[in-house]
Amino acid sequence: DAGHYDNGGYEHYLLKEISEQPDTVARTLRGRIDDRFHIAHLGGLNMDARETRSFRRVKIIGCGSAYYSGQMGAQLIEELARIPADAEPASEFRYRSPVVEPDTLYVAISQSGETYDTLAAVQELKRKGGRVLGIVNTVGSAIARETDGGIYLHAGPEVSVASTKAFTSTAVAFALLALHLGRVRDLSPADGRRICEGLRRLPEQIKEILTLEDRIKELAKKYADSPGMMFVGRVRGYPVAREGAQKLKEISYVHAEAYPASELKHGPLALISPELPTVAIVPDDELLDKNLTTLGEIRARHGRILMVGHRTSEAADDCIVVPKNEVELDPILLTIPLQLFAYHAAVALERDVDRPRNLAKSVTVE
Numbered sequence: 001d002a003g004h005y006d007n008g009g010y011e012h013y014l015l016k017e018i019s020e021q022p023d024t025v026a027r028t029l030r031g032r033i034d035d036r037f038h039i040a041h042l043g044g045l046n047m048d049a050r051e052t053r054s055f056r057r058v059k060i061i062g063c064g065s066a067y068y069s070g071q072m073g074a075q076l077i078e079e080l081a082r083i084p085a086d087a088e089p090a091s092e093f094r095y096r097s098p099v100v101e102p103d104t105l106y107v108a109i110s111q112s113g114e115t116y117d118t119l120a121a122v123q124e125l126k127r128k129g130g131r132v133l134g135i136v137n138t139v140g141s142a143i144a145r146e147t148d149g150g151i152y153l154h155a156g157p158e159v160s161v162a163s164t165k166a167f168t169s170t171a172v173a174f175a176l177l178a179l180h181l182g183r184v185r186d187l188s189p190a191d192g193r194r195i196c197e198g199l200r201r202l203p204e205q206i207k208e209i210l211t212l213e214d215r216i217k218e219l220a221k222k223y224a225d226s227p228g229m230m231f232v233g234r235v236r237g238y239p240v241a242r243e244g245a246q247k248l249k250e251i252s253y254v255h256a257e258a259y260p261a262s263e264l265k266h267g268p269l270a271l272i273s274p275e276l277p278t279v280a281i282v283p284d285d286e287l288l289d290k291n292l293t294t295l296g297e298i299r300a301r302h303g304r305i306l307m308v309g310h311r312t313s314e315a316a317d318d319c320i321v322v323p324k325n326e327v328e329l330d331p332i333l334l335t336i337p338l339q340l341f342a343y344h345a346a347v348a349l350e351r352d353v354d355r356p357r358n359l360a361k362s363v364t365v366e
């Protein structure tokens with residue numbers, strides 16, 4: 001209930017929650033990074049080293065934005081811990097009679113801890129003997145109680161219906177979990193150190209991104225009257241694109257579609273025209289050249305492009321340049337300008353930013 005919390009002088013809770021992220025990310029990290037051994041301390045997992053080493057797969061479940069943060073988490077776990085990992089909507093998982101395996105680590109994500117589809121999936125997993133961790137914001141919530149252990153986000157209450165700070169904190173919690181799983185398997189001390197140092201840089205870098213707000217506001221106004229927008233990203237950029245599209249449609253009601261950049265030519269390229277601008281997530285990673293080629297393909301079809309990445313490019317009409325971290329952690333930072341973009345698009349279109357139509361903050365019914 002928004003009435004209980006101070007909006008801190010911000011016009012909307014959403015902007016307050018976006019702006020809090022340097023602090024909320026720092027809180028998710030607090031006390032959990034060990035700079036001596038370059039490991040993560042996650043006491044709440046209730047797992048000894050032997051059990052931690054025993055998992056051969058990780059399956060992540062959550063709904064909506066929680067699911068997209070889980071997709072980011074699956075990539076972090078595969079990259080850092082080299083354990084096959086994937087994410088699935090909890091709402092689908094619970095209905096499809098999943099095979100529950102003893103050597104799979106299940107991770108349920110929920111800001112509220114009360115989402116019924118996620119809770120029902122956790123209960124089904126437990127019934128079948130699955131080992132389930134929770135990545136949850138609300139202490140003592142149903143999903144926190146039902147899981148065998150987990151990581152609390154400590155991001156503080158999230159009031160606005162659209163999730164922002166819980167999303168970034170969940171991704172940070174996954175980076176810690178991936179570091180933890182990796183360092184008891186074969187992640188080197190040097191890579192552990194690189195990730196620890198990268199994690200420590202995040203709050204300051206988020207602050208830097210927040211200083212881009214005026215520019216992002218201008219861009220949001222420029223693009224907000226489009227009938228729809230395409231969001232594309234490759235591999236690490238894809239969950240960023242999905243969450244960016246989700247934010248835009250939830251609060252501005254502008255139709256937004258997210259696609260892997262690599263899939264454009266297999267169908268949705270037919271949609272590209274000056275009326276359907278593209279937000280392209282283009283990190284400076286090993287896929288940079290491929291992504292720039294995709295921008296060229298969009299441009300050749302007269303599509304307008306807003307590029308979000310670590311450099312500017314002539315292939316794009318507009319660019320938002322964010323600070324660079326380690327490649328594995330960059331998706332967390334790339335998400336933040338898209339939150340501001342959706343927020344300012346919604347404001348420009350005079351939407352009910354904190355309480356978008358047809359949505360509830362937590363969906364506690366089937």
Ligand code: AGP
Pocket residue numbers: 063064065066109110111112113114115118161162163164250359360361362363
């Ligand atoms: C996020 O912006 C959405 N409002 C929604 O997708 C949300 O993330 C989802 O319903 C899951 O909520 P939870 O994290 O509280 O379980």
